[in-house]
Amino acid sequence: MSHRARFAVFVIGVAGLAVLYVLAAFRLPDFGGRFHPYGERAVTSAIAERTKNVVSSVNFDQRAFDTVGEELILFASALGAVVLLRTVRREREEEAGEHGYGPADVFDALRLTGYALLPVTLLIGVYIVAHGHLSPGGGFQGGVVLGTALHLLYLTGDYPALDRLRPVPAFEAGEALAAGVFVILGLAGAGLVIPMNAMVGLEVGCAIVLVLTKFFEQALLVRTDEAGKGEGT
Amino acid sequence: MVQAAIAAPALVAVLLAAGGRWLPRPLVDAVATGTVLAVTVLLGAVLAAALRHPVVAWLGGWRPRGGVSAGIPLVADPMAAGLALLVAVLTLAALVFSWRYLVEVQAIYHALMLLFTAAMCAFVLTGDLFDAFVFFELMSVIAYVLTGYKAEEPRTVHGALNFGVINSLGAYVTLMGIGLLYARTGQLGFAAMGARLPGQDHRLVTVAFALVCTGFLVKAAAVPFHFWLADAHAVAPTPVCVLFSGVMVELGVYAVARTYWATFAGAVPGAGPALASLGVVTALLGGVMCVLQRHVKRLLAYSTVSHVGVILLGVAALDHASLAGAAYYLLGHAGVKSALFIAAGTLLNRFETLDERELHGRGRRMRVPGAVFLIGGLGLAGMPPSGLWAGKSLMDEAAERAGWWWAAPVGVVASALTAGAVLRVWLRVFRGVGPSGEGTDEHEDTETGPRMSRLPWTMLAPAIVLAGGAVVLGLITGLIHGVSHAAGLFVDQRGYVAAVLSGGAWHAASEPLHPWTAAGVIGGAAGVVLAVPVAVLGLRRPAPRLLRPAVDRLRAAHSGHVGEYAAWLTAGVALFGLLLFTA
Amino acid sequence: MSHLPYLAAGWILLAGIFGMVTSRNLVHVVVCLSVTQSATYVLLLTIGYRKGGTAPVFSDIKPTGKVVDPVVQAMALTDIVVNATVTALLLALAVQVAKRRGTIDPDQLRPLE
Numbered sequence: 001m002s003h004r005a006r007f008a009v010f011v012i013g014v015a016g017l018a019v020l021y022v023l024a025a026f027r028l029p030d031f032g033g034r035f036h037p038y039g040e041r042a043v044t045s046a047i048a049e050r051t052k053n054v055v056s057s058v059n060f061d062q063r064a065f066d067t068v069g070e071e072l073i074l075f076a077s078a079l080g081a082v083v084l085l086r087t088v089r090r091e092r093e094e095e096a097g098e099h100g101y102g103p104a105d106v107f108d109a110l111r112l113t114g115y116a117l118l119p120v121t122l123l124i125g126v127y128i129v130a131h132g133h134l135s136p137g138g139g140f141q142g143g144v145v146l147g148t149a150l151h152l153l154y155l156t157g158d159y160p161a162l163d164r165l166r167p168v169p170a171f172e173a174g175e176a177l178a179a180g181v182f183v184i185l186g187l188a189g190a191g192l193v194i195p196m197n198a199m200v201g202l203e204v205g206c207a208i209v210l211v212l213t214k215f216f217e218q219a220l221l222v223r224t225d226e227a228g229k230g231e232g233t
Numbered sequence: 234m235v236q237a238a239i240a241a242p243a244l245v246a247v248l249l250a251a252g253g254r255w256l257p258r259p260l261v262d263a264v265a266t267g268t269v270l271a272v273t274v275l276l277g278a279v280l281a282a283a284l285r286h287p288v289v290a291w292l293g294g295w296r297p298r299g300g301v302s303a304g305i306p307l308v309a310d311p312m313a314a315g316l317a318l319l320v321a322v323l324t325l326a327a328l329v330f331s332w333r334y335l336v337e338v339q340a341i342y343h344a345l346m347l348l349f350t351a352a353m354c355a356f357v358l359t360g361d362l363f364d365a366f367v368f369f370e371l372m373s374v375i376a377y378v379l380t381g382y383k384a385e386e387p388r389t390v391h392g393a394l395n396f397g398v399i400n401s402l403g404a405y406v407t408l409m410g411i412g413l414l415y416a417r418t419g420q421l422g423f424a425a426m427g428a429r430l431p432g433q434d435h436r437l438v439t440v441a442f443a444l445v446c447t448g449f450l451v452k453a454a455a456v457p458f459h460f461w462l463a464d465a466h467a468v469a470p471t472p473v474c475v476l477f478s479g480v481m482v483e484l485g486v487y488a489v490a491r492t493y494w495a496t497f498a499g500a501v502p503g504a505g506p507a508l509a510s511l512g513v514v515t516a517l518l519g520g521v522m523c524v525l526q527r528h529v530k531r532l533l534a535y536s537t538v539s540h541v542g543v544i545l546l547g548v549a550a551l552d553h554a555s556l557a558g559a560a561y562y563l564l565g566h567a568g569v570k571s572a573l574f575i576a577a578g579t580l581l582n583r584f585e586t587l588d589e590r591e592l593h594g595r596g597r598r599m600r601v602p603g604a605v606f607l608i609g610g611l612g613l614a615g616m617p618p619s620g621l622w623a624g625k626s627l628m629d630e631a632a633e634r635a636g637w638w639w640a641a642p643v644g645v646v647a648s649a650l651t652a653g654a655v656l657r658v659w660l661r662v663f664r665g666v667g668p669s670g671e672g673t674d675e676h677e678d679t680e681t682g683p684r685m686s687r688l689p690w691t692m693l694a695p696a697i698v699l700a701g702g703a704v705v706l707g708l709i710t711g712l713i714h715g716v717s718h719a720a721g722l723f724v725d726q727r728g729y730v731a732a733v734l735s736g737g738a739w740h741a742a743s744e745p746l747h748p749w750t751a752a753g754v755i756g757g758a759a760g761v762v763l764a765v766p767v768a769v770l771g772l773r774r775p776a777p778r779l780l781r782p783a784v785d786r787l788r789a790a791h792s793g794h795v796g797e798y799a800a801w802l803t804a805g806v807a808l809f810g811l812l813l814f815t816a
Numbered sequence: 817m818s819h820l821p822y823l824a825a826g827w828i829l830l831a832g833i834f835g836m837v838t839s840r841n842l843v844h845v846v847v848c849l850s851v852t853q854s855a856t857y858v859l860l861l862t863i864g865y866r867k868g869g870t871a872p873v874f875s876d877i878k879p880t881g882k883v884v885d886p887v888v889q890a891m892a893l894t895d896i897v898v899n900a901t902v903t904a905l906l907l908a909l910a911v912q913v914a915k916r917r918g919t920i921d922p923d924q925l926r927p928l929e
Binding site for chain 2: 001006007009010012013014015016017019020021023024027028029035036037038039041042045058061062063064065066069070072073075076077079080082083084085086088169172173176177179180183184186187188189190191
């Protein structure tokens with residue numbers, strides 16, 4: 001199909017979709033209106049359960065099953081990254097130290113900042129996870145902070161240090177077990193906002209580390225052997 | 234009990250992912266297969282219970298008070314429970330097939346298959362639209378990974394990427410639709426929204442229906458949302474194709490049907506004709522594309538497109554008898570198509586290629602796969618008493634009553650085209666008929682590591698059981714009655730809402746349905762008779778000159794260009810919306 | 817003007833699709849896909865907005881205080897996680913396409929037949 005034909009199909013489609021959407025949008029309740037029956041029910045339920053952060057209550061209690069699905073998505077995609085970005089037959093993987101990926105020649109100030117920020121960032125991550133039922137934040141937000149904290153080492157130019165600090169099998173196991181416990185909590189229990197927050201924090205943190213590990217390996221360590229290079233076009 | 238069917242495979246998947254690397258491969262196989270077997274038994278029990286009275290479970294104990302709840306229900310009516318059972322059975326077949334298969338990557342393959350089962354079961358059983366979106370995404374994410382599993386092959390990763398981008402785009406359009414519905418009804422449950430839709434603005438409801446259905450129609454590979462399907466099926470590992478073609482694609486149609494009857498019934502008058510239009514085009518285009526393929530898995534993939542079009546057409550009649558027919562058709566199709574994919578997998582294992590011409594005559598000694606292709610071809614043609622025939626007969630009768638005289642011929646043409654293509658493969662590969670062809674020299678992975686000296690029974694038994702079962706389905710009267718009872722409940726919106734929101738009674742009067750009508754038998758025979766010339770003419774090399782420009786254009790449209798697919802998707806939403814408003 | 821926020825969500829959706837259709841780079845396609853998903857965040861959050869409402873966290877306001885709809889916020893949170901993971905996976909596939917095919921321009925990729 002030529003560019004023009006494709007664009008023509010798109011223009012027709014977009015025009016139709018736009019008309020449909022505008023038709024519907026003008027029939028929605030006014031922006032900022034008062035009609036939120038489910039929201040009000042969620043607030044009442046959360047207060048009855050003494051969870052002050054209503055969003056956490058919805059995520060981990062009232063609609064916990066959604067979050068079970070979401071945790072499994074996270075889990076599956078970490079597995080997926082392991083599968084899709086594995087070193088395949090025609091490739092080989094180098095050792096982290098082999099190619100001079102660090103410690104790189106950077107300013108001491110940068111390195112010190114990275115080392116100093118690492119524990120602080122980890123602490124903030126734990127804090128965000130632990131207070132998810134009380135204040136804005138929770139397992140997802142905190143987990144992301146935890147997962148990225150380790151990568152401060154990469155930013156300081158020390159990839160081998162990062163490599164030492166993240167034993168991949170441990171993270172895989174940690175992630176899997178967190179997902180497993182979460183499934184049990186989500187399907188069996190009710191009102192377990194605090195432990196579920198913790199599990200999500202663990203799961204998200206591990207998943208982020210795993211996925212980023214795989215991308216780092218692809219970018220830095222995996223080399224395609226010249227002889228067997230994939231068929232180009 | 235219902236929760237356990239979702240939790241059990243998910244938990245075992247988690248354990249396998251964490252510890253599978255230290256377990257010997259046979260143990261991993263045994264654990265995975267055993268788990269799915271347990272889930273199968275469990276879902277059998279759920280189905281038995283659901284046949285007496287549909288099971289509603291509010292997760293976390295958030296039962297509704299005064300007709301509203303803050304929680305999420307799982308609803309196992311016989312249709313949902315039966316479909317979940319089908320998921321489990323096909324996963325079982327796929328896992329048995331993979332015992333000697335795919336020797337790579339720890340136990341992650343098994344973990345993904347188990348998660349896939351859990352995701353599909355949850356998607357089928359949930360009674361909440363947003364939750365359905367979440368599990369739709371879970372199902373999709375796992376499907377992308379499984380498609381791209383053989384990551385060392387360029388076509389594999391390309392196909393998986395196209396699949397991922399288009400499916401996700403569809404899902405996000407669905408989420409926009411969910412947003413519109415939430416804004417108007419302030420609810421997310423199918424039942425809770427359905428109870429509040431009457432009296433809402435017609436335009437908004439129609440647009441919301443169009444958007445919500447988009448993701449599901451992408452999954453169902455309705456034209457013009459179908460482009461991803463062949464790209465993904467042609468490259469996915471064989472056991473994964475079994476699940477994709479056998480049930481995952483059909484779940485898209487199920488979701489459209491569930492959303493319609495639980496929520497939108499009566500509120501979108503154009504739904505029937507609009508879905509029927511898509512169904513007809515899908516059935517015919519899928520059939521034509523199927524005939525044009527020479528890669529066996531790709532051919533089977535387009536045949537799935539065509540048959541799902543027929544199922545969509547059956548649903549579009551919006552009538553319980555037709556829905557029962559569609560469900561029965563789905564069942565028959567699942568058996569036949571899974572068996573065919575498995576047989577194709579054995580070919581790939583033997584000859585490292587799936588190019589039909591290159592395989593010319595090379596399957597003469599493979600008796601079981603050959604028999605599966607023959608039986609499968611006849612089953613797809615709608616030969617009585619196959620499940621496809623019985624379902625088609627019920628659908629045709631219902632369409633006749635609705636005045637849709639054209640539905641029966643469309644079904645016959647679709648069956649003849651797809652069955653003709655499969656029979657052509659049988660003639661060429663297993664009988665050596667027709668001129669032998671030149672190869673393309675593109676060799677694919679055998680999926681087993683070293684080639685096997687002979688095919689193990691674990692690879693053949695699932696195909697025999699599935700194909701054999703599917704072609705006699707039309708004889709099992711009790712099953713036909715069960716399915717028509719399930720369809721009767723499925724289309725009863727008031728019963729659904731009452732059962733979910735207030736624990737009320739959900740009974741449906743359903744007269745027993747019989748596929749053995751004169752018209753039905755004639756239709757089945759016509760499919761078989763017409764499939765023969767399609768097969769024989771297909772053995773001749775060139776397409777007739779008259780048709781060649783059209784054929785070239787069709788091929789060019791299925792280009793593998795992801796931007797093009799996205800453009801078609803947009804046009805598809807617009808078209809579907811237009812049909813909903815005008816029909 | 818009270819419907820403008822809803823229209824903004826639609827605009828973002830269409831802009832994302834435009835990017836996907838015209839893109840010459842698969843990584844760009846994947847990012848445009850997450851642009852289309854951003855449309856869903858905007859739509860959900862605008863639907864949940866209440867004039868004068870604050871965040872639905874009752875640690876420092878009275879239980880009777882006026883808050884925005886927490887359900888859409890929970891949905892958006894779920895949605896964001898879905899987006900992040902799907903994007904990661906699709907980028908992984910794009911990396912592999914680049915390695916196997918030697919290009920990530922959809923126009924240059926050979927058809928899959």
